[in-house]
Amino acid sequence: MRRPCPHVRRSTVETTRTPTQAELVRRVADLAPLLRSHADRADQDRRLADESVAALTEAGLFRMRVPLRYGGYESDAATMVAVATELGRADASAAWTTGVAWITTFMAGLFPDEVQDEVFATPDLRMCGTLSPSALAEPVDGGVTVNGRWGFVSGALHSQWQVLVAMMPTPDGRQLPIMALAPLADLGIVDDWHTSGLRASGSVTTVAENVFVPAARILPLPAVLQEQYASKQNADSEIFRGPLLPTASASSVGTAVGLARAAIDVFLERLPDRKITYTTYSSQGEAPLTHRQVADATLRADAAEFHAQRVARLLDTKNASGGQWTVLERARARADLGRACELALEAVRILRQASGGSSIYTSAPIQRIEHDVQAINLHALMHGDTNLELYGRVLCGLEPNTFYL
CATH class of the missing domain: 1.20.140.10 (Butyryl-CoA Dehydrogenase, subunit A, domain 3)
Incomplete structure (x- = not known):
């Protein structure tokens, strides 16, 4: 059974400007004692403590790759490295999960703008996903139906959306890898994260059973890997x-x-x-x-x-x-x-x-x-x-x- 995402109140972090690298690193230093205090229990529970997720959210760390127009920071890569380094000193699973969220949030910013309006409805969005095309997408009227599963989905227990990668048959008989977006509410979760490391990352397996994904929320993965992105409003943004x-x-x-x-x-x-x-x-x-x-x-x-x-x-x-x-x-x-x-x-x-x-x-x-x-x-x-x-x-x-x- 899938656990519901914990309730986290909207962040009160200032969003009228992008925080500097020093400001974000200082926020991490401030919350580091809290992360350390929950690290042992989180390791045993095989998932981040709700208090840690709330603290990361309140610090604005999940906003670092959200577009500015949605209240995000569009932080540069040097800032991500500095922030993740400071997080890693306190709690590697928290750092790892946050880094995965940065990657998948960036990926969401590549989709058409109307899709982003839906996904980034809250600037404190938490995303997860993987690049492994371990599912099948069957074309149907208006989109695809996805069936399959993805392992190592870090942060799935605390996310609202997942980036899905699946193989879709083409009319010429080949298979096209696609990248898609789906709410976590549409997916099941298998609690199989029994590992020797990064135990608190909760990198469980997620499952799709006849999940419909509309065409607007689908991009060809080869095009994405060649920087052929679909967003018009993010086209002038450096980070995208x-x-x-x-x-x-x-x-x-x-x-x-x-x-x-x-x-x-x-x-x-x-x-x-x-x-x-x-x-x-x-x-x-x-x-x-x-x-x-x-x-x-x-x-x-x-x-x-x-x-x-x-x-x-x-x-x-x-x-x-x-x-x-x-x-x-x-x-x-x-x-x-x-x-x-x-x-x-x-x-x-x-x-x-x-x-x-x-x-x-x-x-x-x-x-x-x-x-x-x-x-x-x-x-x-x-x-x-x-x-x-x-x-x-x-x-x-x-x-x-x-x-x-």
């Missing part, structure tokens, strides 16, 4: 110029960086009171090995942030100029995403290993940090090996073996 995959990369990469920073935070917090058992070190902080470990982990976190910011900088620069993206730039955005996630994982693992036997208790934050960053690195679009191979193919003059660029 960019390609989907680099936009998704910039939306999600900050969570991994935040986890690396979180590992450093919790390790240094424990350091003064922790000795190294069976040695003469009364404080772990006195050991030269510890100095090397902390420095190594911090530099890897710094390097992860470099790659995250490079994705954002490329996206923001291209969006501002309206310039065409090369295949090499698209592949590099995927490579930067993968490398940032790998480096964040390496940083966390160094400090996890240095945390000793007492860190195996579930009450130790470092163990959840490691599980969460590992889960991110297993994501198909973030996998370091996949993205490295893709970038290398293009560097070697070969065609990419994916259209997800």
Whole structure:
């Protein structure tokens, strides 16, 4: 059975202008103690606490990719990376879910304007979705009927709309992947999110059973991946110029960086009171090995942030100029995403290993940090090996073996 979305009152955050990056990061810092206080329970419940969702909403974080005309902020990519990094330091599942909402909200902004009028009826819209075409869409009069299911739908338990991707037969006998929009009320939910990481993201499976989607809420996915968007009013907006995959990369990469920073935070917090058992070190902080470990982990976190910011900088620069993206730039955005996630994982693992036997208790934050960053690195679009191979193919003059660029 599908749980109803929790009632969250309309945000009172000022919407007459777009908040600066510093303002949004400060809002996250202000709500971080609340997110941390609910993190353990959310991890056990396998969904974000309603209080956390309400706090994220009140802070205006779900507005960051909503068009200005609907009370949104249209925040740039650099701001998304900075905000997600700060969120990731507090609660990776909250950061991850928010980043997914940014991606799918951006996708909703690509649809015809009359569709957006329906979807963005509230500026505090929460969206979810996936790019996997794991359902079938049968053409019917006025639209399609969708049947199928989608796994890993982060934030579905708290969202009002979902981006659906399905395969639709064409008159010539081929299959066309389409991107569509449907209210969560039209879908069922399978409570199958039993995982080792990002447990509080509630990334459940959603199910469509003969769900009708009108033609206006359907876009051909190949056209979307070539920046052939349907919105007229968003055509002059910088953030709605960019390609989907680099936009998704910039939306999600900050969570991994935040986890690396979180590992450093919790390790240094424990350091003064922790000795190294069976040695003469009364404080772990006195050991030269510890100095090397902390420095190594911090530099890897710094390097992860470099790659995250490079994705954002490329996206923001291209969006501002309206310039065409090369295949090499698209592949590099995927490579930067993968490398940032790998480096964040390496940083966390160094400090996890240095945390000793007492860190195996579930009450130790470092163990959840490691599980969460590992889960991110297993994501198909973030996998370091996949993205490295893709970038290398293009560097070697070969065609990419994916259209997800």
